[in-house]
Amino acid sequence: MDFDWMKIPYAFLTVFIVVNYGFLMTALIQKIGARAGRRYGIPIWQNYIDMIKNYSLRSSITHGVMFYLGPVFRLSGGVGLLLFVPTIYGSYMFSNFSFAGDLILALYFVFFGTLGMALGAGESGHPHAAIGVSRGLSQVSMAELPFAMAVFSVALQYQTLSVTDIVAAQQGGMLHWTLFTNPIAVTAAMLSFLGSMMRPPFDVVIAPQEIPIGPPTEYHSSYLAVMQTNRAIFPVAKIVIYMNLFFGGATGWPELFLKVFLLYLFSAFVGVCFPRFRVEQSVRWFLVWAVPLGILSIMVV
Amino acid sequence: MKPELMKRMVKGPDGLEFEVEPLRDYYCEAPPTVMPAAYGKIVEDLFNWARSESIWILGFGTGCGAIEMRPLMTPRFDAYRYGVQWRPTPRQANLFIISGYLSTKTLKRAIRAYEQMQNPKYVIGLGSCTINGGMYWDSYNTIKRLDDYLPVDLYIAGCMPRPEALLAGFMDLKKLIRAGNGEGANQYAENFAWYKENQKRVIHDWDMPDYNW
């Protein structure tokens, strides 16, 4: 099998662009949330400063091998998610490692990081981490269910498991987007999107005011810096998948930046308006509202 | 000392009896070491700039001064513009604000939280009770001089200082860190025996390891 070595520097370039965009965009979204609360919020480049500060801490405490591997799994989940789907449709440079079955791989990688993090947080031995892990996994597994059903529905609709083909089928104008040809699946997927973005009303796991911090309780200095880097990459990668599946993909970087920002803004809008759900309330919410829509979308297509 | 912290024989689930001594088994017994700056001047200046622009405060309000930290999170004073964030866990925090009087009971918990923070870490003493005992100068329960027990970088005087005074204190702390003088953790490690002796003199029921890693 011949391997295209030229893709490796292009993959680095994609990750570099996405990391910078993720840092700046998450800070911008936090500033927008702060403006909704009538204050100015953090500076735009604060994520860079936080990352440099966390790497520059001189000491760190380790709890074992799995504790060290937790953030590594999470970051590899984020980077893998980004590289295995075509970022820019039609571009040789930026379609990375996408291949014929990458839709199923994308579903796997979305959950992979959370699992690795759960194992690492469990080994830290802190009781708050264990509580956060059990809450987080139960919430995320219920939030992923409508997304998986929407993905099956879209795959059935387009008769393919390759994200590139799905994006190709959506070209040719806005009305060809899956948003308009299969709206039920898109609604189910967007409801699940709210759940997995870890923003209010579904942020009981990670909010600092809850069981202090949850899974990342014992993580500090370099471990935390790796996790914060993943916080920038993973949402962008997940939104790139959503964009490719439901909103027509992107044929150039400006279009990608705009669509990713608008989708992230959708979850931020919901986030600033609503208070938090408890875990069982959010599980019930997904079971009542999102899962029936997912089942309906599979039956209707 | 609580019974679960004492040395005793424990029967495991498979019937095997073994001896356990929690304060020695579950903690590292080494004293803290001095960790100097590991890189050259330019890199260390960059690191000090990053540390000064991104100060994470431990969300532990030890005394009445905690009420002056809350307005900083609100839109009127908005400390987030300065890069200051509150973190709930000492593992992720850089700055410990001792806000107000410190009773010996809280001092034990404050030492435990301070020792779990990572090098480099800073301490601010807020209010006159940390300077010379303040209003509680003749109390049997509060300490009178904070820097006998923890290495303090900055004092903010007042009873209580207003939030603007705290913001001015943060600006002074930033200047201090950027000049390379925020080495409280190394000072603690160098004079560890002296600090520990002072702490043990006022805390009579010591049931922690000597250094809480």
Place this chain on the structure above:
Amino acid sequence: MAMKELYARLKALFPLGELTEQRKDLAFVTVPAEHLRATILHLRDKEGFTHLVLLTAVDWLEEGRFQLTYLLNNRQRACDIGLRVMIPRDAATMEGIHDIWPTAATYQRELREMFGIDFPGSPRIEEDFILEGWNDIPPYRRDFDTLKYAQENYSERPGRVTHDPETHMRLQLYPGSKP
């Protein structure tokens, strides 16, 4: 008026001391220690004083006694009555009322730690309440010198000056005396 009538009714049943009316709705009366429980139960069940406001102690060092004050409140009539109980100061002990009001257990823990008054049978009375590892006499007693304890145990920052007028005049008039 209502307090005087209440006092008359109570005096018929229990041996009480004088009634001290502090306000129209607040009065204090001294009760012997062995009749306290019966008085409290009568006040709670028959007179409507169902709320225990506080249980505190006063140290009468010169007479060698502790005074325990039980403050009860009648919510319907919005009046308070305080029952004073005098107990000897050495080996001070009193029966607890934690089975009548469970919150009294906390007050009793505080009194045991701060004054040294024992309430046998009260839940968690042996545990440290506020002072952990305390190694001196109970600190609320009047023969405990808190300033001396603080000066001996905690180091002070030098440079404290006083602007107290009495000290200033004393140093002016008698230059050799201690500041």
